[in-house]
Amino acid sequence: MRYAANARMYSVNPQAAAAWKELFGWIARESGVDLEVVDHNFPLPLAELWARKDLACTFMCGYPFMLTGQRQRPVAAPIPANAPRKGQPVYATRLVVRAGSDFRSLEDTFGGRLGYTVPDSHSGYNALRHHLLPYYRDRKARLYGDSVGPLTTPRRVIDALLADTIDVGPLDGYALDLMLRHDENLRSQIRIIASTDPAPAPLLVAAADCPDEAVAKLQSALARVASAPECASLRDRLCLDGFAQVGASAYELMLQWEEEARSAGYAEPG
Template sequence: MELIASTRMYDVAPAAQAAWHALLGAAQARAGLDARFVEYRWPTPIGELWGLPGLYGAFMCGWPYALALQAGRAYTAVASVVPDWPAYQGQPRYRSEFLVRADSPWCTLADAAGSRYGWMVRDSQSGWNAPRAVLAKLAIHGGALFSESKGPYGNPRGLLRALAGNEIDLTAVDGWYLDLLRVHDADALAGLRTLAYTPWTPNPLLVAGPDVDSATAARLSRVLLTMHEDPQHAQLLRDARVARFVLPEAARYVRLIDMEREALARGYPEIR
């Protein structure tokens, strides 16, 4: 069986993609394995990527990962990234940033009531589940917060273009993605600012698909978890803005399903 890998979720710019491929390619080589990188760019839904046979060392969103576990379709958790910015405090976590245009007068999310909201896709933790959980607490009896809720825009770049182009007034984007974008293509955020944040949650993780045997997955995992101890990999880690890899705790991702349940209990199944 051919093994395939993907860094689509965090290929924020060509230099970022090159850094991820170099880092994970080195780990695969050290593990004595070879996986072909596939791009699967938008408009192909990322959910199709996670269903491909031979998935090995591909980034997967934490909420779909938890839902798959719940449904009995078990992906093997290979590794999580600890991003190397101070805000992450040495933890494999991330959050979403609510973005507005820089000239917006709003100071809080509540100020944005009645505006036009833009969302990415419905199967995203950072682009749907996390912001919905926050917005559900502001919606009175599950009612509509916005005059329009527009989507899917498909990927973070689509949301940023829509916000900058005045198609929407508020959106939420993966903060880890944005931190990488600030390094590799800061101009993409020109004229935009962060209004608020969602709570921190476990970040997307590298997985192996259900059809990849656990011993094969473990070979890559062992290499990734020790890369930060080897000076020869220091530059590869720096280029990808990775402090180190850690072993994901599957139980922590269950909380992401709880966030969905809480929004539903508040009568807020959709961002509206």
């Protein structure tokens, strides 16, 4: 059987997209699992991709992974080279502003315009809300004059910043690393003013009924990415140290963060 592979979440530019395609090709050869890199680009909903019955190696955000009714199978999660906990499959959200703005702290942006991606995103919504929750509790009022979204993708968050339609926005830290790796000009256009607590990174998933044998073969191949000499260039181009096996229990943290916010009456970041 042919299985679907997709890295839309981290195909943040043509260079990264090409590198992911190469890596999936290597994984297919190493594992013996027939992978087809499928296109599912914005504005197609990610939920439609994640509902496919032929998934075997497709990136999925951990938050909707925990919210879905029929849960996909965890395969592995990336270990970003710049992970907030070195050597672990975790990431954080970077809160960014325009480089030329006067904002020097997150508190400086309060009262302004906050961007977000989509409500079922961890990095662009759930982690953002968790980071803002202590400020909301302290002030007992909304923090921003306007919440702008859904912006959907990290690139569109940056575009909104540069177009001056938002003052601050959330970026998946690993996605930002990939953007900066392949676009040096971006470093002079945006500035990080805060980072959220680390959380488990988005994971590669397979469909719920994907055979155990296929999942095991993929996990074995993914474990070799970290040390395979032929993957050295790919690791560099993908800002990647390797992959680690993960279980669903690691992502319960995201539901805890959601419950904390909702219990405090802070359902929507803003």
